[in-house]
Amino acid sequence: MHELSLAIAIVELVERYARGRAASVVTVRVGAMRQVVPRSLAFQFELAARGSVCEGATLVQEPIPALLRCNDCGSEWDPAPPSAATRVELLVSFRCTACGSTRFEVARGEELEVDSIEVAEAGLDLPTSERERCIAPR
Amino acid sequence: MHRTKVRIAEDVLDANTTIARANREEFDRDGVTVVNLMSAPGAGKTSLLERALQRTDDLRVGVLEGDVQGSLDADRVAALHVPVAQINTDPGFGGECHLDANMVRAALGELPLAELDLLVIENVGNLVCPAEFQVGEDVRVMVSAVTEGEDKPLKYPLMFRTCELVLVNKIDLLPHLEFDLDRFLANLRAVNPEVEHRLVSARTGEGVDAWRRWLLDLASVADPAAKR
Numbered sequence: 001m002h003e004l005s006l007a008i009a010i011v012e013l014v015e016r017y018a019r020g021r022a023a024s025v026v027t028v029r030v031g032a033m034r035q036v037v038p039r040s041l042a043f044q045f046e047l048a049a050r051g052s053v054c055e056g057a058t059l060v061q062e063p064i065p066a067l068l069r070c071n072d073c074g075s076e077w078d079p080a081p082p083s084a085a086t087r088v089e090l091l092v093s094f095r096c097t098a099c100g101s102t103r104f105e106v107a108r109g110e111e112l113e114v115d116s117i118e119v120a121e122a123g124l125d126l127p128t129s130e131r132e133r134c135i136a137p138r
Numbered sequence: 139m140h141r142t143k144v145r146i147a148e149d150v151l152d153a154n155t156t157i158a159r160a161n162r163e164e165f166d167r168d169g170v171t172v173v174n175l176m177s178a179p180g181a182g183k184t185s186l187l188e189r190a191l192q193r194t195d196d197l198r199v200g201v202l203e204g205d206v207q208g209s210l211d212a213d214r215v216a217a218l219h220v221p222v223a224q225i226n227t228d229p230g231f232g233g234e235c236h237l238d239a240n241m242v243r244a245a246l247g248e249l250p251l252a253e254l255d256l257l258v259i260e261n262v263g264n265l266v267c268p269a270e271f272q273v274g275e276d277v278r279v280m281v282s283a284v285t286e287g288e289d290k291p292l293k294y295p296l297m298f299r300t301c302e303l304v305l306v307n308k309i310d311l312l313p314h315l316e317f318d319l320d321r322f323l324a325n326l327r328a329v330n331p332e333v334e335h336r337l338v339s340a341r342t343g344e345g346v347d348a349w350r351r352w353l354l355d356l357a358s359v360a361d362p363a364a365k366r
Contacts, residue, residue: 002267005234009150017146024141028150035266035296094295094329102331114146121142 003037006112007044011054013114018053025058025118031111032066032080053119066109070096076107154271157239161246161274168251170200171357172259174275176297178290179263181283182307184211185340187258190350191218197354200249202259204237211260223248227262236267239274256357265290269297277301277356283308284315288322295329303334305349310339 014023026045030036038061045059069076075098095102149155165172177183184203191199200221203212212224223245227234234241242259249257259275261268278301282290285308291298298304304326312319319337326333336352338345 002236002270005236005238005267005270006150009153012153013146013148013150017144033296034270035294094331102327112150114148114150116146117144118141119144121140 002035003040004044004048006036007041007048010045010059010114011048011052014054014117015052017117018119021053021119021121023054023057023117023119025060026054027060027062027115027117029062029064029111029113029115031064031109033106033109034112036061036112038063057117062115064109064111067107068094068096068104068109069107070099070101071103071105072096072101073099075099151270154239157243158272158274161239161243162276164246164251165257165274165276168254170251170254170257172257172275172277173353173356174259174261174268174273174278175281176261176265176268176278176301177263177281177283178265178286181263181281181286182305182340183260183263183281184214186281186305186307186338186346186349187260188214188218189340189343189346190353191215191220193350195354197256197357198254199256199258200251200254202242202245202249202257204241204260204262206235206262221249221254234267235262235264236271237261237273238271242273256353258353265294265297269294269300277303279303279305281305281307282322284311284317284319284322288318288325291322291325291329298326298333299330301330301333303336303352305345306335306337307340309337309344310342 010026010028014026041061042059049055049057066079067076068079073096075096077093077097079093094104096104175183175187187201201215202223202225203215204225204227205211207226207228209224212222215222225237225241225245227237227241237259251257259273280297280301280303282304284306306322323335326335336345336348338349340346
């Protein structure tokens, strides 16, 4: 349900970096704790991309499994039961699997970031340092 | 023509977080404590707010109402003679299902912030999206009605994990339902061990005093000078 808002935010972020160049691939890293439904995000991205530099771009979603770290004994565990690894709504084991503590921090799985984009570049092949200057965000 | 890979590694919601921080600074400067009130549609956010604000002692409270359309809720709150501003999310992309920091920012001018101790932002009814978007709040409060079932904390862990208080509403209906309150509370603690809760009924008024006291304490703890 929130995928449309996230798709719009992704397109806006890419617009800032692409500087008018068409993006062909947009790679995002999506933590399991963000409750993103991959098919929904792909669909909403296609809609949000219309008329933007992302139009027609492929959205690559890299899933990041969740990892919790116990504040009491330090052990780490994935809160998604293995059988439900792709069903984020079944993230239920927020209790340390080693000592039973409920005090934990999220070590991994809350990511939601645009990792990289591939843009079509007209003109000469610039040296890397030049290229980086061209793509620096505003 | 060739392709260049551009490394970005930027949080998708960075822009929102930056604006939320600016809102928060403004709230802090004006000494106003801000509550982001969230729930599913129909859980009773507005009713519980109406009940709580019927008596606020000498605390000065303002309300920001978020809805996809219309001012039904804002009209109800305004009847209590509380400063209220309405945000409608429908001019956005098909009617946003949540408030974001920028929408809140745009509405701040409509409220006398410097004259308020407490601002309650009533979010759009939804258990998913509002959890993702900070708006500059100090605390998050959720309403979960017993008619929604006891499994909701497990189904929407992101929302239940990010709030400080859960108001369990419509408890006057408990005799008519199969809702297992102990199981609900166990599920709630499983996803958020630190969270507080209050059992309330906006219809009968049960528990409303405790909810009002929680709000008043929150505002007075956060703002001991109390601006007067």
